[in-house]
Every structure is written in C-alpha cells, then in structure tokens.
Amino acid sequence: MKRHAALAQTIADAIRRGDLAAGTRIPTVRAACRAYGVSPSTVFRAYYALESEGLIIARARSGYFVANLEDKRVRFGHEPPRKPAAAQTGGGDDVLSRLLDSLKCEDIVPLGSAFASYSLFPMSSLWRYVASAARNMDRTKLLSGLPPGHDALRRQIALRYLNAGTVLPLDEIVITTGALEALTLCLQALTRPGDIVAIERPAFHAVLQAVQRLHLKAVEIPVDPRTGLDLDALVEALDTHPVRACWFMTSFHNPTGATMTDERKRALIDLLASRGVPLIEDDVYGELHFGTTPTRPAKLYDDSGLVLHCGSFSKCLAPGFRIGWVAAGRYVRQIRQAKSASAPSADVPAQMAIANYLRDGAYDRFLRKLRRNLAAHQAQMLAAVRAYFPADTEVFAPLGGYFLWIELPPRVDAMHLFGEAMENGVSIAPGPIFSATGGFRRYVRLNYGRPWTPAVEHAMQTIGALVARQRHTH
Template sequence: MKKYERLARDIEELVDAGTLAPGDRLPSVREAVSRRGVSASTVFEAYYLLESRGLIEARPRSGYFVKSPRRRSPEPHAPLPREESTSVAVYDRVQEALGSIRDRDVVPMGSAFPSPRLFPLHRLARAGASAMRRLEPDELLQDISPGNEELRRQLALRYAANGTAVGTDEVIVTNGAMEALNLCLRVATRPGDVVAIESPAFYGCLQALEWHQLKAVEISTHPRDGVQLDSLQHALERHPIKACWFMPNFQNPTGSLMPVDKKQALVELLAQHGVPLIEDDAYAELYFGARRPPPAKAFDRQGLVMHCSSFSKCLAPGYRIGWAAAGRFAREVERLKLMSTLSVAVPSQVAVLDYLLHAAYDKHLRGLRAALAERQAQALEAIERHFPAGTRVTRPEGGYLLWVELPDGVDGLQLQRLALARRISLTPGHLFSTAPHFHNFVRLNYGHPAPGQLEGALRTLGRLVHELAAEAGGSG
C-alpha cells in the first residue's frame, strides 16, 4: 500500500468511527505534512482519493471537510470456489440474461459499457474525417497486421509514460479487447487445457473458454484486492494450468484492484511455474486516484504477460480498437490475427490515432473519471438509503461497476426478472461462475444510466429487494 493510500485509509477509518464528524475540517496540507512526516504531494493524493470516493469535499479558500454522514454497507463475501477444474457452458445463460440490454426504453444498469454520451464522439468523427482525407491510397494496405505502425508506437509511448516497457513490435492492434484476449488464449492453450480464472469471473472470459473447449479452475478473488495468491498457488500445485486470465485492475464484476505488491508477486509466482498471464486491463484508464495503477505487465521480465486493452471503455465505443502487448507470444498472436480477421478497419485506426495526436485525450480522461466518480458516490448513497439491511456492496477505486450481495434468500435472477418488468436491466450473479456460488449477487452499472435515471432506478430496485427479502423471511 502506498503512503497516500495508507493516509486515506486512516482518515476513512476516523470518519467511520465517528472521530471525524460531518462538517469537520481536515488538517491543512501543511499540518498533515508536519504530523505524518510525508510530502505535500502524498497529502494531496490522499485528499483527492477521498474526494473521489465522496467522503470529503473541498471548499474554496477553506480546505477539506468531511462531507456527510453515511451508513456503510459491508463489502460482499468471497465464497470459496470449488477446487476441481470443470468444463464451461454459459453461452445460453448469458444470451438470455443480456438480451434486454439493447432495448433503449430500459434503464441499462446491466450494460457492460459506460454511457456513450460520456465520450467525445463528434470530435472523434472529425478526427476520422481529417485523417482519411490525408491518407494516401497505398497506406490502406500497409498495416494489414499487426496494425497501423504509428498507432502502435503511440500505444508503446503511453505504456512508457506509465512506467511499463513495451516495444512497438510487441503491440498488435485488434478488433476490440475481446479479440486480443481470444487470440492470446489461443496461442497459450489447446482444447481440453485448464485455465485459471477469477471467481467471480467476467462472463466474456467464461464464454471464451467455452468456445475454445477449455476447462476452468476458479481462483478465490477478494472483492477489494483481487486474486488471492495462496488460492492460486494451491491450484498451480494441483492442476496442469496452461494459462491464467485475470483482471488485476478494476475487475469485472467486483471492481477489485490488486495492490501493487500483489501484482508483482503474482507475476513472480507465474514465472516460477512458467505459466503465461492473459491480463485483461480494459478499465485501467478509469481510476479515481491520483495515478494510474500499473498493470501486472509492468513486472514482467520473461515476456509471459500478454496485456490486453482497448479504447472501447474510455474513448471510442463501437470503433473496436483494441490491442495486445503480447510479450514473447507477439509473433504468434500476429500470425493468428492475420489468419483469422486479417486486420482492423483502417478508418477506425486512423481516427483514434488522430485523436491521440491532436486532441486533448488526457483532458477527456480526467473529465470522464470525475463524472464516473461522482456517479459512483450517487449510486452508493442511493443503495444505502433504499436497499435493506443485509445488503453488501463494493466501493471500487475506478471503473463503473458495483458488485452487490443481496440479503439471504434474495435471488439475483428473480430480481432481474422483476426489474425488467419495470424497465430496468441488471446482471445476475449466476453469469459470473461455472458453479452456483453467486445466486444472491447482482452487478450494477452506474456509468451508463443518465444521472437523472440513477436515483429512481436504484429506489425501485431497493423496493424490490425489500419485497423479496420479506418473502424469503416469511417462507422461512
């Protein structure tokens, strides 16, 4: 844990204990520096993190103050997954559960994307038009695979700016992150192999394993700090694991964030066993703290980490620009890309490239993060007000997803069906595992509904949960 995270945690504990009450003024930066023996930048980063969580607020020329009283629901439990490996069969369940999300009349709390209204789509369209006018005819065929060279160079530069060494020749541009992940999975495994995944796991990961006829072994995953390394160590000793597919940063569905030291230990553990890591890092730019969390890739010294991401969640939904920084597997991934989908559409590549070069991408990201942090605070406050006792919910430090454990006896699939009748979608927990561990869990997207929809939708969901909890109590 970094110094600013430790300071933020200490202040949060004081607020939860009532030692710091609503309206109380926090020590000034100078006072905090003197008392804690840390730098001013550490204090600012801690205060920024607490502000992003909705715990404190800055008042012009007055300082930082505790914002408001709050009832803190505990974080969800982490059920122990079964230890044996198993075949995966989730496709039909996922299709049935997610079919309603495309209905525009439904409040999309079951969506896997933030609202497209949060993105600079008009500016992207202008960037694409400008780039295509400048494009020479011969350039249309130059970068079939691995993709536009300048775009790959810009991606490598962004890795370097965040402290991760990635060469341009290691980057392969793909049709979104899912193609990158699937290509990496194919180079690391063969049908019948065993892959270690999180529990709960992103249902797209489960679908990919089903498609490639792979077996899954689920690894215990804490809703706050991610994959539990002792559980992974045990699985590596018991199973012939050929690859791991993990999301160390803002995992879907929990939003968990692996601490930096755990990421390093994860990479070292897998290197000892010679097992590649397929790192799904689609949400990395959506952090609420002062700095972008490093990927596990930052600690890779053997080329075993295949880092996959895209612009779909942070800039250009629908443009399908993803990539894999595939380490020692880069040429195999490139070959598979060439043999399968050949290339990514040139207009999408040059539009994103033009935006990176000539528009204020990082300014857009700062605005996007602020908007999502504000919506998360609104969603958490609404859940505290409207959901019954016994509800547990995560408080991620980034992204736009909440993992909610419902009171005993409340079934997430039943809640989904009742909510859909009231034009609200959500994602039931049973989609995120090969086993029935998460029947009383749901995933909620607070980043897609319009701000005016969020409060009303959560009020309705809370009422439904109250009713289901009462029925469960009465039947017991």
C-alpha cells in the first residue's frame, strides 16, 4: 500500500471506530509530517482521499476536521427526484453572458470561467504540428475529416481506450467539433421533443441549455460532492418516469468535482442496462487525475453498447481546436447521421496534428506536467480559501479536474456575491446557474486552472472579504 493510502486508512479507521469524533480537528499538514515521518505531498494526498470519502472537511483558516456523518446524510444524501419539467436556466442566462464577456476583459480575474488558461497548454508545439500537417497533407485526403473522422486520430483514440482496459472497434468512434457537439448529437439521436432525460443536480450549465434547446423535460438526480451521483434517487426516477436517456459526468463532475468509485460506476451501468436506458457519459476531465492511478470511465463496464462516451482534447491539450469524439456503442449509425446533418467535418489539419502528437508520445508527457500544475494550483487555492474566507466556509476538493465547489456561510447569497465580485474585478460561477430548478444559492464554483499569480491571490482575498461582509450584513 502506498504511503498516502496507508495514512488515509489509518485516519479513516480511527474515524469509523469513533476514536475521532465529529468536529475533531485532525493534525495540520506540518504536524502530520512530523508525526508520521512523511512528506507534505503524502499528507495532502491522504487528506484529499479522506475528503473525497466524506470523512473530513476543510474549514477556511482553521484546518481539517472530522465530518459529521449524520449532517452529511441530511445535506447530501438521498432526496426524491423532482417532477420532470422543461429545463430552465433560472435567470442564469444573463450570468452566463456576463461570464463569457468577462473572458475578453483583461481587468477581470476569471475564476468563474469554465476554461483553463492557455498558458498551461503546449500551444507553440501544437501549432508546429498543425503547420506540418497542412504542408504535408495529401490533397486527395481533404475529405478525410468527414464522418466518422480522420482515421489516424480515431486509431490513436482507440489505442487510449485499449490502454485503459477496453477494446473498441474503430467504427464506433466518431470525431466531432468539440465535446459539446458530441454530447448534443447524442441527445438528438436518442430523444424527441417532449421526452424525459435524467440529468445531474447540480449540472454543467450547457446540459441545461441543450435540454431546453431540444424541448426536452429533465428530471434531476442529486450529486454528492464526495461520492457522486445518488443511485437510489436514480432508481426512483427510473421507476417513476419514462426516462429516455441519462446525461451524467462520472469523473471530476462539473461543478462539484465528484468522482464515482469504480464499484459505483459499475452499479450505475448495471442499473441502466437492466432498464435498457442509454447513458451519455461526459468525460472531458477524465485524464486530469492528480494521483498515479487513472480514473476509469463508466464506459469500461458497458457490455451492451448502451454507453455513449464523449471526450475532448479541449480541456486536456488543445483549447480552441474544438476536436472531440463520441464512442457511440450501438448508436454509431444514428450519431454518424446526426453528425452528417450538422457540421459534417471537423478541422482536418487539427485532427492530423493531434493524431501525430499522440503518436509521438508527446500527449502523455504533457499530461503528466499538466496534472502536476493543476494539483499545485488547487493546493494554492485551497490555502487561499482557508486564509481569506470565513471559518464556516466548506470546500470540496476533488482529486482532479479544474474546479473547487464551495459552500458559503449562512446568509451569503451566491448571485449577490457574483454581482459584487464582478464590480471588484473578479468573476465567480454562482450555484444557481447549475440547476434547472434553482437552488445552490450558497454555493460557488471557482476555477484553479491558471497559474497562481499575485492577481489571483488578490482576487481570492477580495472574494473572501466580500463573503465576510455579506455574512455580517444580511
């Protein structure tokens, strides 16, 4: 057993035996290093694992404490699925427009953005690959980008599935113009206007927009920031409603960061297979795990072809290139037809460039660097929350991805905080934009996918001060 896992197990056992009661402060990172003779990174990884299991919580400026498991069940446990309704963005359209507009403004620190900083990505190297692909492209292959996409790139993607533990026929993989197109094509192929789809609560706001645009009805399934999708609530939804499809993010969920365990992913697939309900799996952050053990998509447990697994290089390698894909299972014919009817071809030189980048082994080398950077930025943002936010702020720190999901103290309203933060040169993503039925007014999502600079540090200090002021004035 690795040292961080052994340390996490020791503390977890003490909590479960009752040796460490709810509310007990556990040793600081420095104290744990001295007590157990391990490095700070080992302690951080152990504490991340314990947070992921819901056994400890981080409190701003106070450290780590044993979680109240009873409170956890009340706040994040099973809740009955709501009556299906046409998806609404809850007044969030204006917020989303302001967030997108703020990305063009150099005076605003974009902590509410869904994108990582371009500076984290190997753009110079990628553009060289694109230039080489364009120079050497056989003019007779100009149509190679038509559905299902460039063969060389599809072969490289299939190889990554093989390395992850599953064999996919090349014909199953369809290249798309980014992951969002892949996900939307899946929804179009599986549903008709008025159909019911199961989505997460909270959910990536583009899910809500897609459901609304296609005139579908959504039933929301709760997501626990520590354990992921509530399977009991999903069973109840499937028993109650004629769900035509599910759209879930099982690894590094946006916005909560939750990752389901392999056992729970397998249980999810078994449940949906028993009902014949297809799963659209949004896995754009799956490569961004901080530990040495890769996360496994739910697709790996799919024996019936019901999982449409959607990925992208935009979050992990090439933002702006808009190259994604779907491993479509039994629905490959429908996806190809839907792709042909929309934007039939993704950028051919970009597809060739990414295929060659993967072929040369550069992608895996880059991913190791990107994961280290993101883990370091997350640790810095966590430290800033603890330093600048009120002590009763709770942070849910994932083991990968871009985002922190933060529960604000009582009397603090995330939508009001958004407006105040924007006025002070900082964007945040307020919780209500992540639900079709409202709620999450005490939650915000912050993006740590950018280098830690004095401007980012000051932005965190600003948000913390605004939270403290709102807490005491409302």
